[in-house]
Amino acid sequence: xxxxxxxxxxxxxxxxxxxxxxxxxxxxxxxxxxxxxxxxxxxxxxxxxxxxxxxxxxxxxxxxxxxxxxxxxxxxxxxxxxxxxxxxxxxxxxxxxxxxxxxxxxxxxxxxxxxxxxxxxxxxxxxxxxxxxxxxxxxxxxxxxxxxxxxxxxxxxxxxxxxxxxxxxxxxxxxxxxxxxxxxxxxxxxxxxxxxxxxxxxxxxxxxxxxxxxxxxxxxxxxxxxxxxxxxxxxxxxxxxxxxxxxxxxxxxxxxxxxxxxxxxxxxxxxxxxxxxxxxxxxxxxxxxxxxxxxxxxxxxxxxxxxxxxxxxxxxxxxxxxxxxxxxxxxxxxxxxxxxxxxxxxxxxxxxxxxxxxxxxxxxxxxxxxxxxxxxxxxxxxxxxxxxxxxxxxxxxxxxxxxxxxxxxxxxxxxxxxxx
Numbered sequence: 082x083x084x085x086x087x088x089x090x091x092x093x094x095x096x097x098x099x100x101x102x103x104x105x106x107x108x109x110x111x112x113x114x115x116x117x118x119x120x121x122x123x124x125x126x127x128x129x130x131x132x133x134x135x136x137x138x139x140x141x142x143x144x145x146x147x148x149x150x151x152x153x154x155x156x157x158x159x160x161x162x163x164x165x166x167x168x169x170x171x172x173x174x175x176x177x178x179x180x181x182x183x184x185x186x187x188x189x190x191x192x193x194x195x196x197x198x199x200x201x202x203x204x205x206x207x208x209x210x211x212x213x214x215x216x217x218x219x220x221x222x223x224x225x226x227x228x229x230x231x232x233x234x235x236x237x238x239x240x241x242x243x244x245x246x247x248x249x250x251x252x253x254x255x256x257x258x259x260x261x262x263x264x265x266x267x268x269x270x271x272x273x274x275x276x277x278x279x280x281x282x283x284x285x286x287x288x289x290x291x292x293x294x295x296x297x298x299x300x301x302x303x304x305x306x307x308x309x310x311x312x313x314x315x316x317x318x319x320x321x322x323x324x325x326x327x328x329x330x331x332x333x334x335x336x337x338x339x340x341x342x343x344x345x346x347x348x349x350x351x352x353x354x355x356x357x358x359x360x361x362x363x364x365x366x367x368x369x370x371x372x373x374x375x376x377x378x379x380x381x382x383x384x385x386x387x388x389x390x391x392x393x394x395x396x397x398x399x400x401x402x403x404x405x406x407x408x409x410x411x412x413x414x415x416x417x418x419x420x421x422x423x424x425x426x427x428x429x430x431x432x433x434x435x436x437x438x439x440x441x442x443x444x445x446x447x448x449x450x451x452x453x454x455x456x457x458x459x460x461x462x463x464x465x466x467x468x469x470x471x472x473x474x475x476x477x478x479x480x481x482x483x484x485x486x487x488x489x490x491x492x493x494x495x496x497x498x499x500x501x
Contacts, residue, residue, distance in 0.1 A: 098174035110169040110184060115141075117162050122148070133166065133181070144168065146183035154186060155200060165189050198301050202328055205303070210310045211331045217315045219335055219347060223283035225252045226347050227276035227314070229269055232257040236288040236321070236340040243344035251348050254282055260289045265299035270308045277312050284315045284347050287329065288340040291321040300327035309333060319343035441473035459484040 086092045118141065119132040129151040134141040144166065151158060158164070168181035205211065226244065230237045237255065244251050256272035259265045269287065276282050289300070299305065300320055309316050309332045318333035319340045330336040337343035388395055433439055441447070448456040449469045456462055462481045470477040 095174070098172075098177060102172040102174045105170050105172040105179070108170050110167055112165060112167055113181065114163070114165045114189065117158060117160055117164055120158065120160055122151075131183075133164075136163065143178065143180040144183050145171075145180055146186065150183065150186065155203075158186065163189050198328070201301065201303060202331070205306060205328065205332075210306060215310075217334045219315050219317070220283045222248070222349060223251070223347060225254055225279075225281045225283055227279070227282040227285035228253055228255045228288065229258050229272040229276065229285065230255070230288040230340075231260040234260070234290065236260075236290045236319070239290075239340040240286060240288050240319070240344045243341050244348050247344065247350045248348040249351070254279060261292065261296050261299070266302035266305045269299065270305055273305075273308055273312065273316075277314055282314060284317065285312075286317045286319055286337075286340075286343050286347060287333070288319040288343055289321060290340065297327045300329040305329065306332050317343050317347060438473060441471065447471040459486060 113133065114136070115133040116136050117131055118134045121130040123130070127148045128145050129148055131144040131146070132141050133144045165187050166181065166183045167185040168183045170179065171182045172179050209215075228237065228240055230240070241253060241255075244253070254276060256275050258268035258272040260269070273285065273287075276285050287300075289297075297320060300318075306328050309329065315334040316332075317335045317337055318327075318329045319337040319342065320327055320329065321339040335346055337346055383389055437447070447470070448462075449471065450456055450461065451467050451469075453469075454461075456468065462468055462484060464481055464483050466481045468479055468481060470479055
């Protein structure tokens with residue numbers, strides 16, 4: 082119902098806001114086309130806020146959608162994308178703002194095209210075609226460079242001129258192909274296969290001087306991507322379009338920003354290499370000179386030492402040591418011999434003192450019977466018995482005429498003749 086108001090009975094703001102909300106809620110959902118100019122994802126909220134702008138007029142409207150719907154979009158929705166939304170108008174009475182609540186979002190035009198390319202990129206990446214470990218290094222100095230480009234194009238001229246300016250001896254094997262249109266991918270694949278079959282080609286450059294997204298679609302063709310992935314020869318992608326990256330840049334071993342940059346990547350600069358050789362030559366000479374000077378200084382220091390200046394000084398010192406050791410050895414040996422001689426004399430004197438011959442020399446004698454036994458008693462020699470008397474200088478053979486005991490030993494006084 083329409084609100085009945087007058088000057089005397091005005092309606093409060095809340096009534097007008099609630100009436101507007103009710104009228105707008107009765108509107109059905111609509112399909113609306115526009116360009117997303119702003120996306121806001123606030124932490125903790127399950128709602129994403131966007132601004133949808135008309136593609137031809139300076140008119141925009143706020144849009145909200147569930148976070149789950151926004152996250153499910155493939156590829157992700159970014160600012161600047163053209164979309165078609167199925168949305169329902171909604172009026173927020175507390176703030177007095179009108180917005181559209183999106184229920185479905187779909188890419189259109191270029192956005193749909195980029196979405197298909199993104200899905201293709203994800204599928205090929207899942208197969209491992211873009212893996213970094215599959216990238217091959219370019220040869221330092223290729224003997225022959227293969228070039229795939231349009232005939233008489235600026236890209237061909239840039240690659241050839243810059244490469245030959247950097248290294249005049251480089252050779253090119255050019256395989257022309259259509260670089261735009263429906264047949265472009267097939268002709269580029271054929272050119273790559275022809276260069277791959279040539280064993281003299283060391284590296285292949287695919288060059289084009291940029292273009293719009295639609296013009297670069299052949300370089301995202303799945304057949305072309307798989308052909309480059311299967312090649313043994315390193316491939317350089319030189320499409321020359323920075324904002325939009327075709328899939329060829331991802332599968333190629335090296336990506337060059339422009340055809341001119343590709344020429345710099347595939348061949349070295351002869352002037353820089355000559356300067357590097359000269360620098361290395363000078364560096365090596367300075368290192369060798371410094372090494373020789375250091376070793377010469379070491380030799381001079383060694384030669385300046387007294388031992389090396391006059392080697393005989395070492396011999397003289399050692400000769401004096403040998404002479405001193407020899408004299409000491411002689412003295413030590415003489416002292417040991419003297420002490421040994423004294424010991425021998427002492428032992429000889431003791432032996433002589435203990436010898437029976439020394440006793441005999443003092444006037445004693447040893448009496449033995451005929452059997453050689455020493456006679457210690459007169460009872461062992463009866464009268465008329467033969468005996469031998471041992472003196473200091475010989476023996477005396479005698480016979481006992483009679484025996485007489487010693488009165489001091491027997492306690493009796495007896496007389497008799499001495500034994501002979």
